[in-house]
Amino acid sequence: MRTTERSVVQLLQCYLRAAELETRADKEPLRSDLDVKGTKAQVLGRTEVLEAREREREELLSELAPAIDIRGHERKR
Numbered sequence: 568m569r570t571t572e573r574s575v576v577q578l579l580q581c582y583l584r585a586a587e588l589e590t591r592a593d594k595e596p597l598r599s600d601l602d603v604k605g606t607k608a609q610v611l612g613r614t615e616v617l618e619a620r621e622r623e624r625e626e627l628l629s630e631l632a633p634a635i636d637i638r639g640h641e642r643k644r
Contacts, residue, residue: 575634578634581627
């Protein structure tokens with residue numbers, strides 16, 4: 568496979584992974600059987616999960632940047 572084709576495949580795979588992560592994040596409900604103290608812990612835990620996902624998304628996008636640049640596409644932030 569040529570380098571350009573490989574870059575396009577990698578780009579598409581990264582976009583697919585990012586989309587899968589976003590879809591999964593939308594489908595995961597918060598637990599509703601907690602008291603007020605538990606709710607605070609739940610919110611803090613959920614925040615950590617979402618921040619970890621954001622870091623993973625940023626990492627994936629940083630891996631995509633060279634492929635995007637090679638293809639001459641404009642990146643959005």
